Every structure is written in structure tokens, then in C-alpha cells.
Amino acid sequence: MYEKVSSQNGGPLSNETLQAIYREIMSGSLALEKPLKIAYMGPPASFSNIAALKKFGSSVRYLPVNTITEVFAEVEHGRADYGVVPIENSIEGAINYTLDMFMESDLKICSEISLEISHNLLAKCRMDQIKRIYSNPNVIGQCRMWLEANLPRVELIEVTSTTKAAEMAVKERGAAAIGSGLAAECYGLNILARSIEDSPHNMTRFLVIGKTENKPTGKDKTSIMFSVKDRVGALHDMLVPFKKNRINLTKIESRPSKKKVWEYRFFVDMIGHHEDVRIKKAIKELEGICTNLKILGSYPQDRPYPSTKGRA
Secondary structure, eight states: OHHHHHHTOOSSSOHHHHHHHHHHHHHHHHHHHSOOEEEEESSTTSHHHHHHHHHHOSSSEEEEESSHHHHHHHHHTTSOSEEEEEEEETTTEEOHHHHHHHHHOOOEEEEEEEEEOOOEEEESSOGGGOOEEEEOHHHHHHTHHHHHHHOTTSEEEEOSOHHHHHHHHHHSTTEEEEEOHHHHHHHTOEEEESOOOSOSOOEEEEEEEESOOOOOOSSEEEEEEEEEOSOTTHHHHHHHHHHHTTOOEEEEEEEEOSSSTTOEEEEEEEESOTTSHHHHHHHHHHHTTOEEEEEEEEEEOOOOOSOOTTTO
8 A cells, every 4th residue: 555655646745744644544444443452562662662653553552561472472362453573673683582482372473564773862951961871772782883972971871671761861860861753752852863873774673463364465475484303404405495496585593492402493584475386385395304384474575665763
């Protein structure tokens, strides 16, 4: 729908504005059909919250929880219709805890969300009055060069989340936070500096998990998981079915199975739907040389829509 709207847009509204309008129309329509509840790793104004809003809009109900495990649990027990969990960051790599949860869960991947991550300096005071800055340790690390160049003498204090950092910045005189634009809105903070991250290409990919399966759209991605035995050539043999059937792999990750020493689970993303003939053939061949193969889901590929850095 977003692609169709963008392709037919002759102005004067930007593609990003039109997509925001259509997102809210779709969100309101879904809410009329059935009140949806979306679980995400909170608290509110976290990047998971922003990713969920980007996907579902503001007309659905949101359920913030403390951990990725709780997101899976809320959906598995029917207390939420869908969950939003981070799966990988372009700088930090895979989110291993999310990968591990798929080993035990029967939930399916229903969609993916690509979110451009931008960090902002938030405070109620002026920049020359800042004495300490709060944020998540990973976020502080991603802004190290900017902080050293602009606020070299300011104390950096690590907290559990960027939202917690915003709470501290509101309460303490001379305190600031590094966080999202949404956190600034929620906590009444001023954005003193935008996009202070050291790398301009900071993207996080999120997955929407649920109990439904998607039909082919023609522009899909499939995720699978399987185990291989510890033997010579195992990794090579695993890749042969994909090459033979001309399937484009976009991601390969391995994790210890935690059930047997030196046994690993592989997570693979590929272009196409699991009902496509070539993917069916590849998976059937793969089943003959691996164990515990599970299709995690087929879902539409996310598109590189215009930046949301202003809010993120």
C-alpha cells in the first residue's frame, strides 16, 4: 500500500506524510474490525515502541513489558495479538536473546520492521549547564565521538534504557539524556542536538511475531531454523541446496543449541515464500542433512521508506 501511494504521489505532500496518513487510516480500520493489542519491550517511548507505532499506528492498544521473553509469553497466552521484538542492529549485530526464544516458541514471524535509529541529546537546561548525561550503555557507545568532541567533561551515567534516562533528566537539575524524539515529547524535554550517533547508518530490524501465517505476496522473505551435527563439511552441505535452487540468502546466524555440547542451531533468512517451488525443494533437501528444521515464517519484505529520524 505504501509503495502504491508513493508511486502515485504527485505532491505537494511528501511520501512520508502520505504514508503516515495511510498508516493511521489502516490502524483505525483494524481497530474497528477487532481491537488489537500489541506487546513490545518497554517502557513507552523505547525504540521498540517506535517500531510498533510505525507498523500498527496509534489506534491499537499497546502493552509494554520488561523483557523479550515476556513479549513472547503475552502473545503465546493470547493476552496480545502480536508482539514486536528486535532481531538485529546494523552496528551491534544479532539480538541473540530473540534468536534463542525461537528455539522454544511456536510463534511465527508475521512481518519485519526496519527502523532508522537516531539518538538525540535531551534536556530541560541549556547545553552549557549539563553536568551529567544518562543513557543506555550501548547508546552511549554509539555516540562516543560526538560526546568527546562536544561535552568532554560531562559525567556519563549508564541506565537500563533511554526512557529511564529521560525520566532522570526530568527529575535532576543539570541532567540530560540521550534518547528518541518520542521520549522528548513524552517527558517534555527539549532536543538540544539531533542525530548525535557516530555512524550515520544505524538501523535496527524488528520482527512482528504472532500465530498467523501469511500468503505469498510476490515480495516475501522466509526465515528458518535448524540444527546440524558436528562433522566435517556440515556447513558446506547446508548451503548446497540453496545454491542449487538459486535462492538468495540474506542472513545466516548460529547459536549454541543449549541441549548438546557443540551442537548449533542455524537461523537463515532467504528471499521468497516457503510455498515457492524452489524454496520448497531446497527445504526438502535440507531436511535430509539436518535436524529440527522449523519454518519460522514467511512475510513481506520491509521497504526502505523515507527516514523517520525526526521522531526516532
